[in-house]
Amino acid sequence: MGTxxxxxxxxxxxxxxxxxxxxxxxxxxxVGEVLPNERELAARFGVARATLRQALEQLELEGRLRRxxxxxxTVAPPRVGVAVETERPSWPGAPGDAWQPADCTQGAVPxxxxxxxxxxxxxxxxxxxxxxxAHGQIVAAELLYVPAASVPELTAIDVxxxxxxxxxxxxxxxRLTLEGQDRAVELGTARAEDAxxxxxxxxxxxxxxxxxxxARGRTAAVSVATYRADTCRLTFGAAGDVRIVHDGQRQVx
Amino acid sequence: MGTxxxxxxxxxxxxxxxxxxxxxxxxxxxVGEVLPNERELAARFGVARATLRQALEQLELEGRLRRxxxxxxTVAPPRVGVAVETERPSWPGAPGDAWQPADCTQGAVPxxxxxxxxxxxxxxxxxxxxxxxAHGQIVAAELLYVPAASVPELTAIDVxxxxxxxxxxxxxxxRLTLEGQDRAVELGTARAEDAxxxxxxxxxxxxxxxxxxxARGRTAAVSVATYRADTCRLTFGAAGDVRIVHDGQRQVx
DNA sequence: GAGTGGTCTAGACCACCCG
DNA sequence: GGGTGGTCTAGACCACTCA
Numbered sequence: 001m002g003t004x005x006x007x008x009x010x011x012x013x014x015x016x017x018x019x020x021x022x023x024x025x026x027x028x029x030x031v032g033e034v035l036p037n038e039r040e041l042a043a044r045f046g047v048a049r050a051t052l053r054q055a056l057e058q059l060e061l062e063g064r065l066r067r068x069x070x071x072x073x074t075v076a077p078p079r080v081g082v083a084v085e086t087e088r089p090s091w092p093g094a095p096g097d098a099w100q101p102a103d104c105t106q107g108a109v110p111x112x113x114x115x116x117x118x119x120x121x122x123x124x125x126x127x128x129x130x131x132x133x134a135h136g137q138i139v140a141a142e143l144l145y146v147p148a149a150s151v152p153e154l155t156a157i158d159v160x161x162x163x164x165x166x167x168x169x170x171x172x173x174x175r176l177t178l179e180g181q182d183r184a185v186e187l188g189t190a191r192a193e194d195a196x197x198x199x200x201x202x203x204x205x206x207x208x209x210x211x212x213x214x215a216r217g218r219t220a221a222v223s224v225a226t227y228r229a230d231t232c233r234l235t236f237g238a239a240g241d242v243r244i245v246h247d248g249q250r251q252v253x
Numbered sequence: 254m255g256t257x258x259x260x261x262x263x264x265x266x267x268x269x270x271x272x273x274x275x276x277x278x279x280x281x282x283x284v285g286e287v288l289p290n291e292r293e294l295a296a297r298f299g300v301a302r303a304t305l306r307q308a309l310e311q312l313e314l315e316g317r318l319r320r321x322x323x324x325x326x327t328v329a330p331p332r333v334g335v336a337v338e339t340e341r342p343s344w345p346g347a348p349g350d351a352w353q354p355a356d357c358t359q360g361a362v363p364x365x366x367x368x369x370x371x372x373x374x375x376x377x378x379x380x381x382x383x384x385x386x387a388h389g390q391i392v393a394a395e396l397l398y399v400p401a402a403s404v405p406e407l408t409a410i411d412v413x414x415x416x417x418x419x420x421x422x423x424x425x426x427x428r429l430t431l432e433g434q435d436r437a438v439e440l441g442t443a444r445a446e447d448a449x450x451x452x453x454x455x456x457x458x459x460x461x462x463x464x465x466x467x468a469r470g471r472t473a474a475v476s477v478a479t480y481r482a483d484t485c486r487l488t489f490g491a492a493g494d495v496r497i498v499h500d501g502q503r504q505v506x
Numbered sequence: 507g508a509g510t511g512g513t514c515t516a517g518a519c520c521a522c523c524c525g
Numbered sequence: 526g527g528g529t530g531g532t533c534t535a536g537a538c539c540a541c542t543c544a
Binding site for chain 2: 529531
Protein backbone atom coordinates (compact mmCIF):
# COMPACT_ATOMS: atom_id res chain seq x y z
CA MET A 1 0.00 0.00 0.00
CA GLY A 2 1.58 3.26 -1.12
CA THR A 3 2.40 6.14 1.17
CA UNK A 4 1.03 8.40 -1.52
CA UNK A 5 -1.05 11.39 -0.62
CA UNK A 6 -4.37 11.69 -2.41
CA UNK A 7 -4.24 13.90 -5.45
CA UNK A 8 -6.94 16.44 -6.08
CA UNK A 9 -10.02 14.88 -7.66
CA UNK A 10 -13.64 15.89 -7.90
CA UNK A 11 -15.08 12.78 -6.25
CA UNK A 12 -15.35 12.65 -2.46
CA UNK A 13 -12.12 11.79 -0.67
CA UNK A 14 -13.64 8.83 1.11
CA UNK A 15 -14.78 7.34 -2.17
CA UNK A 16 -11.42 7.75 -3.83
CA UNK A 17 -9.82 6.33 -0.73
CA UNK A 18 -12.12 3.35 -0.91
CA UNK A 19 -10.98 2.67 -4.47
CA UNK A 20 -7.31 2.99 -3.59
CA UNK A 21 -7.69 0.69 -0.60
CA UNK A 22 -9.76 -1.75 -2.63
CA UNK A 23 -6.99 -2.09 -5.18
CA UNK A 24 -4.42 -2.47 -2.42
CA UNK A 25 -6.52 -5.28 -0.93
CA UNK A 26 -6.59 -7.03 -4.30
CA UNK A 27 -2.89 -6.83 -4.92
CA UNK A 28 -1.00 -6.51 -1.66
CA UNK A 29 -3.00 -8.31 0.99
CA UNK A 30 -4.24 -11.81 1.57
CA VAL A 31 -7.24 -13.06 3.53
CA GLY A 32 -6.87 -12.67 7.27
CA GLU A 33 -4.03 -10.19 7.07
CA VAL A 34 -4.17 -7.29 9.51
CA LEU A 35 -4.18 -3.74 8.14
CA PRO A 36 -2.33 -0.88 9.82
CA ASN A 37 -4.51 0.78 12.44
CA GLU A 38 -6.86 3.63 11.59
CA ARG A 39 -4.74 6.44 12.99
CA GLU A 40 -1.75 5.16 11.06
CA LEU A 41 -3.70 4.80 7.81
CA ALA A 42 -5.28 8.22 8.16
CA ALA A 43 -1.87 9.81 8.64
CA ARG A 44 -0.45 7.87 5.71
CA PHE A 45 -3.14 9.16 3.35
CA GLY A 46 -3.22 12.63 4.86
CA VAL A 47 -6.88 12.60 5.88
CA ALA A 48 -8.78 12.83 9.12
CA ARG A 49 -9.55 9.60 10.87
CA ALA A 50 -13.29 10.09 10.31
CA THR A 51 -12.75 10.28 6.57
CA LEU A 52 -10.67 7.16 6.54
CA ARG A 53 -13.33 5.41 8.58
CA GLN A 54 -15.93 6.29 5.97
CA ALA A 55 -13.86 4.47 3.37
CA LEU A 56 -13.37 1.46 5.64
CA GLU A 57 -17.10 1.37 6.30
CA GLN A 58 -17.77 1.04 2.59
CA LEU A 59 -15.34 -1.82 2.27
CA GLU A 60 -16.83 -3.53 5.29
CA LEU A 61 -20.30 -3.19 3.75
CA GLU A 62 -18.95 -4.88 0.64
CA GLY A 63 -17.64 -7.74 2.73
CA ARG A 64 -14.02 -6.95 1.99
CA LEU A 65 -12.93 -6.03 5.50
CA ARG A 66 -13.67 -7.17 8.99
CA ARG A 67 -13.21 -4.73 11.87
CA UNK A 68 -13.14 -5.77 15.50
CA UNK A 69 -12.75 -3.43 18.44
CA UNK A 70 -9.64 -4.12 20.43
CA UNK A 71 -8.28 -6.35 17.68
CA UNK A 72 -7.90 -4.51 14.42
CA UNK A 73 -9.00 -4.49 10.81
CA THR A 74 -8.44 -7.64 8.79
CA VAL A 75 -9.03 -8.72 5.22
CA ALA A 76 -12.29 -10.69 5.14
CA PRO A 77 -12.66 -14.05 3.41
CA PRO A 78 -15.10 -14.26 0.49
CA ARG A 79 -18.73 -14.29 1.50
CA VAL A 80 -20.27 -17.60 2.46
CA GLY A 81 -22.97 -18.87 0.13
CA VAL A 82 -26.06 -19.77 2.16
CA ALA A 83 -28.78 -21.77 0.47
CA VAL A 84 -32.08 -20.06 1.18
CA GLU A 85 -34.07 -22.02 -1.34
CA THR A 86 -32.96 -25.15 -3.13
CA GLU A 87 -35.62 -27.15 -4.90
CA ARG A 88 -39.13 -27.80 -3.72
CA PRO A 89 -40.77 -25.80 -0.94
CA SER A 90 -40.40 -27.44 2.47
CA TRP A 91 -41.36 -26.82 6.06
CA PRO A 92 -38.86 -25.45 8.55
CA GLY A 93 -37.28 -28.34 10.39
CA ALA A 94 -37.64 -30.73 7.48
CA PRO A 95 -34.79 -33.21 6.94
CA GLY A 96 -31.75 -31.39 5.62
CA ASP A 97 -32.67 -28.18 7.41
CA ALA A 98 -29.49 -26.91 9.11
CA TRP A 99 -31.13 -24.42 11.46
CA GLN A 100 -30.45 -24.99 15.17
CA PRO A 101 -33.39 -24.73 17.58
CA ALA A 102 -32.91 -22.16 20.34
CA ASP A 103 -36.12 -21.57 22.26
CA CYS A 104 -39.84 -21.14 21.95
CA THR A 105 -42.37 -18.84 23.54
CA GLN A 106 -46.07 -18.31 22.99
CA GLY A 107 -48.42 -15.40 23.23
CA ALA A 108 -49.38 -12.34 21.26
CA VAL A 109 -47.19 -11.10 18.42
CA PRO A 110 -46.53 -7.69 16.88
CA UNK A 111 -49.41 -6.29 14.87
CA UNK A 112 -47.56 -6.52 11.56
CA UNK A 113 -46.88 -10.22 12.07
CA UNK A 114 -50.46 -10.89 13.13
CA UNK A 115 -51.70 -9.17 9.99
CA UNK A 116 -49.47 -11.26 7.75
CA UNK A 117 -50.57 -14.43 9.50
CA UNK A 118 -54.17 -13.35 9.25
CA UNK A 119 -54.84 -13.86 12.93
CA UNK A 120 -56.32 -11.56 15.55
CA UNK A 121 -53.87 -9.43 17.50
CA UNK A 122 -54.47 -11.31 20.73
CA UNK A 123 -54.50 -14.80 19.29
CA UNK A 124 -51.88 -17.21 20.62
CA UNK A 125 -48.91 -17.72 18.36
CA UNK A 126 -45.85 -19.88 18.96
CA UNK A 127 -42.67 -17.91 18.41
CA UNK A 128 -39.70 -20.11 17.68
CA UNK A 129 -36.15 -18.82 17.69
CA UNK A 130 -33.50 -20.62 15.67
CA UNK A 131 -30.03 -19.84 14.42
CA UNK A 132 -27.94 -20.91 11.48
CA UNK A 133 -24.21 -21.49 11.56
CA ALA A 134 -21.68 -21.86 8.79
CA HIS A 135 -18.02 -22.58 9.40
CA GLY A 136 -18.44 -22.25 13.14
CA GLN A 137 -19.93 -18.78 12.87
CA ILE A 138 -23.57 -17.86 13.43
CA VAL A 139 -24.67 -16.27 10.18
CA ALA A 140 -28.39 -15.87 10.71
CA ALA A 141 -31.08 -15.62 13.37
CA GLU A 142 -34.71 -16.52 12.72
CA LEU A 143 -38.05 -15.86 14.31
CA LEU A 144 -40.66 -18.36 13.19
CA TYR A 145 -44.27 -17.54 13.95
CA VAL A 146 -46.72 -20.45 14.11
CA PRO A 147 -50.31 -19.71 15.08
CA ALA A 148 -51.61 -22.12 17.68
CA ALA A 149 -54.41 -22.90 15.24
CA SER A 150 -51.86 -24.38 12.84
CA VAL A 151 -50.64 -26.91 15.41
CA PRO A 152 -53.76 -27.76 17.45
CA GLU A 153 -52.33 -31.00 18.86
CA LEU A 154 -49.72 -29.10 20.79
CA THR A 155 -50.43 -28.68 24.49
CA ALA A 156 -50.02 -25.23 25.96
CA ILE A 157 -47.08 -24.29 28.17
CA ASP A 158 -46.67 -21.37 30.49
CA VAL A 159 -42.94 -20.91 30.43
CA UNK A 160 -40.47 -20.53 27.58
CA UNK A 161 -39.45 -23.90 26.17
CA UNK A 162 -36.04 -25.03 25.00
CA UNK A 163 -34.89 -26.86 21.88
CA UNK A 164 -37.11 -29.85 22.69
CA UNK A 165 -40.18 -27.64 22.60
CA UNK A 166 -39.02 -26.14 19.32
CA UNK A 167 -38.75 -29.60 17.83
CA UNK A 168 -42.25 -30.43 19.01
CA UNK A 169 -43.67 -27.38 17.23
CA UNK A 170 -41.80 -28.18 14.05
CA UNK A 171 -42.90 -31.81 14.20
CA UNK A 172 -46.53 -30.77 14.33
CA UNK A 173 -45.96 -28.44 11.42
CA UNK A 174 -44.66 -31.31 9.26
CA ARG A 175 -48.04 -33.01 9.60
CA LEU A 176 -49.64 -30.32 7.47
CA THR A 177 -49.49 -30.46 3.70
CA LEU A 178 -47.38 -27.55 2.47
CA GLU A 179 -49.27 -25.95 -0.39
CA GLY A 180 -46.74 -23.32 -1.28
CA GLN A 181 -44.46 -20.60 -0.02
CA ASP A 182 -43.12 -17.26 -1.09
CA ARG A 183 -40.27 -15.04 0.00
CA ALA A 184 -39.20 -11.44 0.18
CA VAL A 185 -35.65 -10.17 0.68
CA GLU A 186 -34.81 -6.71 1.90
CA LEU A 187 -32.10 -4.77 3.67
CA GLY A 188 -32.48 -4.18 7.38
CA THR A 189 -30.51 -3.33 10.47
CA ALA A 190 -29.87 -5.74 13.31
CA ARG A 191 -31.93 -5.21 16.45
CA ALA A 192 -29.83 -5.08 19.60
CA GLU A 193 -30.81 -8.66 20.43
CA ASP A 194 -30.00 -10.11 17.04
CA ALA A 195 -26.83 -8.09 16.83
CA UNK A 196 -25.60 -9.84 19.93
CA UNK A 197 -26.38 -13.28 18.50
CA UNK A 198 -24.68 -12.38 15.25
CA UNK A 199 -21.64 -10.96 17.04
CA UNK A 200 -22.15 -7.51 15.55
CA UNK A 201 -22.94 -4.05 16.81
CA UNK A 202 -26.54 -2.84 16.91
CA UNK A 203 -27.57 -1.43 13.57
CA UNK A 204 -25.32 -3.73 11.58
CA UNK A 205 -26.66 -4.34 8.07
CA UNK A 206 -28.59 -7.57 7.64
CA UNK A 207 -30.50 -9.23 4.86
CA UNK A 208 -34.04 -9.87 6.03
CA UNK A 209 -35.80 -12.81 4.45
CA UNK A 210 -39.52 -13.09 5.10
CA UNK A 211 -41.07 -16.43 4.15
CA UNK A 212 -44.74 -17.27 4.17
CA UNK A 213 -45.81 -20.91 4.36
CA UNK A 214 -49.24 -21.85 3.04
CA ALA A 215 -51.34 -24.80 4.13
CA ARG A 216 -55.05 -25.50 4.25
CA GLY A 217 -55.64 -22.45 2.06
CA ARG A 218 -54.19 -19.99 4.56
CA THR A 219 -50.88 -18.74 5.90
CA ALA A 220 -49.84 -21.46 8.33
CA ALA A 221 -46.54 -19.92 9.42
CA VAL A 222 -44.27 -16.97 8.78
CA SER A 223 -40.51 -16.89 9.17
CA VAL A 224 -38.43 -13.75 9.49
CA ALA A 225 -34.74 -14.55 9.15
CA THR A 226 -31.92 -12.01 9.43
CA TYR A 227 -28.63 -12.88 7.78
CA ARG A 228 -25.35 -11.06 8.36
CA ALA A 229 -25.05 -8.96 5.22
CA ASP A 230 -21.29 -8.62 5.49
CA THR A 231 -20.48 -12.32 5.46
CA CYS A 232 -23.39 -13.93 3.62
CA ARG A 233 -24.49 -14.39 0.05
CA LEU A 234 -27.98 -15.85 -0.25
CA THR A 235 -28.44 -18.45 -2.96
CA PHE A 236 -31.62 -19.49 -4.70
CA GLY A 237 -31.80 -22.54 -6.92
CA ALA A 238 -28.80 -24.68 -7.67
CA ALA A 239 -26.45 -21.69 -7.29
CA GLY A 240 -23.17 -23.05 -6.11
CA ASP A 241 -20.14 -20.95 -6.63
CA VAL A 242 -21.35 -17.76 -8.23
CA ARG A 243 -18.62 -15.31 -7.49
CA ILE A 244 -19.09 -12.02 -9.25
CA VAL A 245 -18.48 -8.62 -7.86
CA HIS A 246 -20.05 -5.79 -9.73
CA ASP A 247 -17.00 -3.73 -10.58
CA GLY A 248 -15.06 -6.86 -11.43
CA GLN A 249 -12.09 -5.81 -9.33
CA ARG A 250 -12.12 -8.89 -7.19
CA GLN A 251 -10.11 -11.98 -7.88
CA VAL A 252 -11.91 -15.24 -8.39
CA UNK A 253 -10.75 -17.88 -5.99
CA MET B 254 -41.71 14.70 18.24
CA GLY B 255 -40.72 15.68 21.77
CA THR B 256 -38.18 18.33 22.58
CA UNK B 257 -36.89 15.96 25.20
CA UNK B 258 -33.20 15.67 25.84
CA UNK B 259 -31.82 12.17 25.79
CA UNK B 260 -31.56 10.63 29.22
CA UNK B 261 -28.44 8.76 30.22
CA UNK B 262 -28.46 5.21 28.91
CA UNK B 263 -25.79 2.63 28.28
CA UNK B 264 -26.49 2.14 24.60
CA UNK B 265 -24.90 4.48 22.07
CA UNK B 266 -26.62 7.84 21.67
CA UNK B 267 -27.16 7.40 17.95
CA UNK B 268 -28.92 4.09 18.52
CA UNK B 269 -31.19 5.44 21.18
CA UNK B 270 -31.87 8.42 18.96
CA UNK B 271 -32.77 6.08 16.12
CA UNK B 272 -35.33 4.37 18.33
CA UNK B 273 -36.84 7.65 19.48
CA UNK B 274 -37.06 8.96 15.94
CA UNK B 275 -38.46 5.65 14.71
CA UNK B 276 -41.30 5.85 17.19
CA UNK B 277 -41.93 9.48 16.27
CA UNK B 278 -42.16 8.46 12.60
CA UNK B 279 -44.73 5.81 13.49
CA UNK B 280 -46.92 8.07 15.51
CA UNK B 281 -46.47 11.67 14.46
CA UNK B 282 -45.54 11.70 10.80
CA UNK B 283 -47.09 10.54 7.58
CA VAL B 284 -45.49 9.50 4.31
CA GLY B 285 -43.91 12.35 2.41
CA GLU B 286 -43.84 14.71 5.36
CA VAL B 287 -40.69 16.79 5.76
CA LEU B 288 -38.70 16.52 8.98
CA PRO B 289 -37.02 19.52 10.63
CA ASN B 290 -33.53 20.03 9.24
CA GLU B 291 -30.50 18.30 10.73
CA ARG B 292 -29.14 21.31 12.63
CA GLU B 293 -32.54 21.89 14.16
CA LEU B 294 -33.00 18.24 15.15
CA ALA B 295 -29.50 17.99 16.58
CA ALA B 296 -30.11 21.05 18.73
CA ARG B 297 -33.49 19.75 19.82
CA PHE B 298 -32.00 16.47 21.05
CA GLY B 299 -28.87 18.09 22.41
CA VAL B 300 -26.38 16.15 20.29
CA ALA B 301 -23.81 17.02 17.67
CA ARG B 302 -24.99 17.02 14.11
CA ALA B 303 -22.73 14.07 13.26
CA THR B 304 -24.41 11.98 15.91
CA LEU B 305 -27.84 12.86 14.68
CA ARG B 306 -26.75 12.01 11.15
CA GLN B 307 -25.68 8.56 12.31
CA ALA B 308 -29.23 7.93 13.53
CA LEU B 309 -30.75 9.25 10.30
CA GLU B 310 -28.42 7.01 8.31
CA GLN B 311 -29.78 3.96 10.12
CA LEU B 312 -33.34 4.94 9.37
CA GLU B 313 -32.50 5.62 5.76
CA LEU B 314 -30.90 2.16 5.53
CA GLU B 315 -34.14 0.72 6.85
CA GLY B 316 -36.08 2.53 4.15
CA ARG B 317 -37.87 4.75 6.63
CA LEU B 318 -36.41 8.07 5.51
CA ARG B 319 -35.39 9.68 2.30
CA ARG B 320 -32.75 12.41 2.35
CA UNK B 321 -32.07 14.72 -0.56
CA UNK B 322 -29.45 17.41 -0.65
CA UNK B 323 -30.90 20.87 -1.08
CA UNK B 324 -34.38 19.56 -0.33
CA UNK B 325 -34.59 17.96 3.09
CA UNK B 326 -35.41 14.75 4.89
CA THR B 327 -38.80 13.20 4.25
CA VAL B 328 -40.68 10.16 5.47
CA ALA B 329 -40.26 7.42 2.88
CA PRO B 330 -43.16 5.38 1.52
CA PRO B 331 -43.11 1.61 2.18
CA ARG B 332 -40.64 -0.28 0.05
CA VAL B 333 -41.73 -1.32 -3.40
CA GLY B 334 -42.05 -5.06 -3.94
CA VAL B 335 -40.09 -6.04 -7.04
CA ALA B 336 -40.67 -9.50 -8.48
CA VAL B 337 -37.27 -11.07 -9.11
CA GLU B 338 -38.59 -14.54 -9.69
CA THR B 339 -42.19 -15.51 -10.23
CA GLU B 340 -42.83 -18.98 -11.56
CA ARG B 341 -40.82 -20.81 -14.20
CA PRO B 342 -37.32 -19.73 -15.25
CA SER B 343 -37.31 -17.45 -18.28
CA TRP B 344 -34.85 -15.58 -20.46
CA PRO B 345 -34.27 -11.87 -20.03
CA GLY B 346 -36.49 -10.03 -22.48
CA ALA B 347 -39.18 -12.70 -22.47
CA PRO B 348 -42.79 -11.48 -22.64
CA GLY B 349 -43.74 -9.86 -19.35
CA ASP B 350 -40.21 -8.72 -18.65
CA ALA B 351 -40.44 -5.09 -17.53
CA TRP B 352 -36.75 -4.20 -17.97
CA GLN B 353 -36.04 -1.32 -20.34
CA PRO B 354 -33.19 -1.74 -22.84
CA ALA B 355 -30.51 0.95 -22.60
CA ASP B 356 -27.50 0.06 -24.69
CA CYS B 357 -25.18 -2.71 -25.73
CA THR B 358 -21.43 -3.01 -26.20
CA GLN B 359 -19.19 -5.91 -27.02
CA GLY B 360 -15.66 -6.89 -26.16
CA ALA B 361 -13.74 -8.37 -23.27
CA VAL B 362 -15.27 -8.52 -19.79
CA PRO B 363 -13.84 -8.44 -16.28
CA UNK B 364 -12.00 -11.60 -15.27
CA UNK B 365 -14.57 -12.56 -12.63
CA UNK B 366 -17.39 -12.41 -15.15
CA UNK B 367 -15.40 -14.38 -17.72
CA UNK B 368 -14.73 -17.07 -15.13
CA UNK B 369 -18.41 -17.37 -14.27
CA UNK B 370 -19.34 -17.55 -17.93
CA UNK B 371 -16.62 -20.11 -18.52
CA UNK B 372 -15.10 -18.18 -21.40
CA UNK B 373 -11.54 -17.05 -22.05
CA UNK B 374 -10.61 -13.60 -20.83
CA UNK B 375 -10.31 -12.17 -24.32
CA UNK B 376 -13.39 -13.80 -25.81
CA UNK B 377 -16.06 -11.48 -27.19
CA UNK B 378 -19.04 -10.98 -24.94
CA UNK B 379 -22.07 -8.80 -25.52
CA UNK B 380 -22.70 -6.52 -22.54
CA UNK B 381 -26.26 -5.32 -22.36
CA UNK B 382 -27.36 -2.53 -20.04
CA UNK B 383 -30.96 -2.35 -18.93
CA UNK B 384 -32.90 -0.58 -16.24
CA UNK B 385 -36.05 -1.28 -14.29
CA UNK B 386 -38.57 1.33 -13.22
CA ALA B 387 -41.39 1.17 -10.74
CA HIS B 388 -43.77 4.05 -10.10
CA GLY B 389 -41.76 6.36 -12.34
CA GLN B 390 -38.52 5.75 -10.44
CA ILE B 391 -35.57 3.72 -11.64
CA VAL B 392 -35.13 1.02 -9.03
CA ALA B 393 -32.51 -1.21 -10.59
CA ALA B 394 -29.70 -1.29 -13.16
CA GLU B 395 -28.56 -4.46 -14.85
CA LEU B 396 -25.54 -5.65 -16.75
CA LEU B 397 -26.30 -8.73 -18.81
CA TYR B 398 -23.34 -10.62 -20.21
CA VAL B 399 -23.96 -12.80 -23.25
CA PRO B 400 -20.98 -14.57 -24.83
CA ALA B 401 -20.91 -14.17 -28.60
CA ALA B 402 -20.86 -17.96 -28.76
CA SER B 403 -24.36 -18.04 -27.25
CA VAL B 404 -25.82 -15.90 -30.05
CA PRO B 405 -23.82 -16.89 -33.15
CA GLU B 406 -26.35 -15.49 -35.61
CA LEU B 407 -25.70 -11.97 -34.45
CA THR B 408 -23.49 -9.91 -36.74
CA ALA B 409 -20.65 -7.97 -35.15
CA ILE B 410 -20.76 -4.24 -34.63
CA ASP B 411 -17.97 -1.82 -33.92
CA VAL B 412 -19.80 0.88 -32.05
CA UNK B 413 -22.10 0.76 -29.06
CA UNK B 414 -25.65 -0.10 -30.03
CA UNK B 415 -28.88 1.34 -28.70
CA UNK B 416 -32.11 -0.28 -27.55
CA UNK B 417 -32.65 -1.85 -30.96
CA UNK B 418 -29.36 -3.69 -30.67
CA UNK B 419 -30.30 -4.83 -27.16
CA UNK B 420 -33.52 -6.28 -28.48
CA UNK B 421 -31.63 -8.11 -31.20
CA UNK B 422 -29.37 -9.78 -28.63
CA UNK B 423 -32.31 -10.74 -26.45
CA UNK B 424 -34.21 -12.07 -29.44
CA UNK B 425 -31.34 -14.38 -30.32
CA UNK B 426 -31.20 -15.53 -26.72
CA UNK B 427 -34.85 -16.60 -26.81
CA ARG B 428 -34.01 -19.08 -29.54
CA LEU B 429 -32.06 -21.19 -27.07
CA THR B 430 -33.78 -23.65 -24.80
CA LEU B 431 -33.41 -22.44 -21.22
CA GLU B 432 -32.36 -25.44 -19.17
CA GLY B 433 -32.28 -23.75 -15.79
CA GLN B 434 -31.12 -20.78 -13.79
CA ASP B 435 -29.92 -19.94 -10.33
CA ARG B 436 -29.51 -16.78 -8.33
CA ALA B 437 -27.47 -15.23 -5.56
CA VAL B 438 -28.38 -12.13 -3.55
CA GLU B 439 -25.88 -10.08 -1.61
CA LEU B 440 -25.31 -6.59 -0.29
CA GLY B 441 -23.16 -4.25 -2.32
CA THR B 442 -22.43 -0.60 -2.84
CA ALA B 443 -23.35 1.31 -5.96
CA ARG B 444 -20.52 2.08 -8.38
CA ALA B 445 -20.35 5.73 -9.37
CA GLU B 446 -22.01 4.95 -12.71
CA ASP B 447 -24.90 2.96 -11.27
CA ALA B 448 -25.35 5.46 -8.46
CA UNK B 449 -26.04 8.12 -11.07
CA UNK B 450 -28.65 5.95 -12.83
CA UNK B 451 -30.28 5.14 -9.53
CA UNK B 452 -30.27 8.78 -8.43
CA UNK B 453 -28.13 8.03 -5.40
CA UNK B 454 -24.66 8.93 -4.16
CA UNK B 455 -21.71 6.65 -4.88
CA UNK B 456 -21.48 3.92 -2.29
CA UNK B 457 -25.20 3.78 -1.68
CA UNK B 458 -26.32 0.34 -0.49
CA UNK B 459 -27.70 -1.92 -3.20
CA UNK B 460 -28.95 -5.46 -3.38
CA UNK B 461 -26.90 -7.30 -5.99
CA UNK B 462 -28.65 -10.18 -7.70
CA UNK B 463 -26.46 -12.44 -9.83
CA UNK B 464 -28.35 -14.79 -12.13
CA UNK B 465 -26.86 -17.55 -14.23
CA UNK B 466 -28.79 -18.83 -17.24
CA UNK B 467 -28.04 -22.34 -18.48
CA ALA B 468 -28.51 -23.63 -22.00
CA ARG B 469 -26.83 -26.32 -24.06
CA GLY B 470 -25.21 -27.68 -20.90
CA ARG B 471 -23.29 -24.51 -20.17
CA THR B 472 -23.73 -21.01 -18.79
CA ALA B 473 -25.27 -19.12 -21.68
CA ALA B 474 -25.59 -15.76 -19.97
CA VAL B 475 -25.03 -14.03 -16.66
CA SER B 476 -26.94 -11.07 -15.29
CA VAL B 477 -25.77 -8.79 -12.51
CA ALA B 478 -28.58 -6.55 -11.33
CA THR B 479 -28.25 -3.88 -8.65
CA TYR B 480 -31.43 -2.83 -6.88
CA ARG B 481 -31.76 0.25 -4.68
CA ALA B 482 -31.71 -1.28 -1.21
CA ASP B 483 -33.48 1.66 0.38
CA THR B 484 -36.61 1.53 -1.76
CA CYS B 485 -36.85 -2.09 -2.89
CA ARG B 486 -38.03 -5.37 -1.48
CA LEU B 487 -37.18 -8.32 -3.70
CA THR B 488 -39.89 -10.96 -3.99
CA PHE B 489 -39.55 -14.61 -4.92
CA GLY B 490 -42.51 -16.77 -5.69
CA ALA B 491 -46.05 -15.50 -5.45
CA ALA B 492 -45.13 -13.05 -2.69
CA GLY B 493 -47.48 -10.16 -3.00
CA ASP B 494 -47.99 -7.99 -0.02
CA VAL B 495 -45.64 -9.35 2.61
CA ARG B 496 -45.13 -6.43 4.89
CA ILE B 497 -43.23 -7.35 8.01
CA VAL B 498 -40.57 -5.36 9.70
CA HIS B 499 -38.41 -7.25 12.10
CA ASP B 500 -39.07 -5.34 15.27
CA GLY B 501 -42.71 -5.12 14.44
CA GLN B 502 -42.86 -1.38 15.07
CA ARG B 503 -44.11 -0.52 11.64
CA GLN B 504 -47.74 -0.13 10.71
CA VAL B 505 -49.24 -2.33 8.06
CA UNK B 506 -50.76 -0.38 5.23
C1' DG C 507 -1.63 -1.23 30.54
C1' DA C 508 -1.06 -0.59 25.78
C1' DG C 509 -3.40 -0.67 21.60
C1' DT C 510 -7.47 -1.26 18.88
C1' DG C 511 -11.84 0.28 16.82
C1' DG C 512 -16.38 2.81 18.37
C1' DT C 513 -18.58 7.06 19.77
C1' DC C 514 -19.02 11.93 20.09
C1' DT C 515 -18.09 16.88 19.64
C1' DA C 516 -18.02 21.62 17.47
C1' DG C 517 -16.85 23.55 14.17
C1' DA C 518 -16.01 24.60 8.71
C1' DC C 519 -16.91 24.52 3.87
C1' DC C 520 -19.12 22.53 -0.29
C1' DA C 521 -22.77 20.91 -3.79
C1' DC C 522 -27.22 21.12 -4.75
C1' DC C 523 -32.21 22.73 -5.04
C1' DC C 524 -35.56 26.12 -5.30
C1' DG C 525 -37.97 30.39 -5.11
C1' DG D 526 -29.32 33.89 -2.09
C1' DG D 527 -30.86 31.21 1.49
C1' DG D 528 -31.52 26.67 3.07
C1' DT D 529 -30.70 21.78 2.67
C1' DG D 530 -27.93 17.63 3.20
C1' DG D 531 -22.90 15.91 2.13
C1' DT D 532 -18.03 16.11 3.23
C1' DC D 533 -14.17 16.91 6.12
C1' DT D 534 -11.34 18.22 10.10
C1' DA D 535 -8.89 17.72 14.69
C1' DG D 536 -9.49 16.69 18.45
C1' DA D 537 -11.45 13.80 22.92
C1' DC D 538 -12.94 9.90 25.47
C1' DC D 539 -14.82 5.15 25.83
C1' DA D 540 -15.23 -0.12 25.35
C1' DC D 541 -12.98 -3.86 24.26
C1' DT D 542 -9.03 -7.35 23.59
C1' DC D 543 -4.91 -9.30 24.66
C1' DA D 544 -0.36 -10.01 26.40
